[in-house]
Amino acid sequence: MADEATLRDMREVNRIFDEVVIQQGDFAALDRVYTSDAIILPPGGEIVSGRDSIRRFWQQAARELGATSCRLNPFEVEVVGDMAYEVARGEVGTANGAIPIKYIVLWKREGGAWKWHRDIWNASA
């Protein structure tokens, strides 16, 4: 289990992804979400490496999907060594209805801040 301060830090990063990045469309805020050498493994495509490429990925994916929100609901958060992992469900809001997803994020501390370092998800239906 993670301690309360760590959980609070992680909730704040997840809030930034949903409210600032997806809801407000501020993709520069992804600097506060992903480590500089993060990797994401999106469904239906190739692996995307590095925060700059990840920013372009989300900008395009959010537009193509018409995403208006991305609720993240972790049900398991564990700190292991200098990393942490999160196993979670989520829900992408779009004009055409909600898409239920699930994901695993490996978190890493970068410059004292917990950030997403490895990120993979898929649709639940």
Place this chain on the structure above:
Amino acid sequence: MADEATLRDMREVNRIFDEVVIQQGDFAALDRVYTSDAIILPPGGEIVSGRDSIRRFWQQAARELGATSCRLNPFEVEVVGDMAYEVARGEVGTANGAIPIKYIVLWKREGGAWKWHRDIWNASA
């Protein structure tokens, strides 16, 4: 990075999944692959919890897919604390051609053996 003995143990578990479980159809061998309280997050469906349910999942999924092999090609393996994580590409062989996938597995030691504890994947195309 993981040490050589750990990497060897992990390669052997991955080999069992491909050659014994999928190629030979010996689903009882999943006891050597997953921890007893493992969780998998398959694309297009709900989370599956516990090794017995996971065994039923793979039995059905392999049949429905006509899977004849499942090659696993990790490109990142890190031991963190008493766990490890693997980031990888893979390829499911079927009668209708190969399906490229990617995945993250969180490994945990159970009874002295490294096993898959959390497992999520998606298709790359």
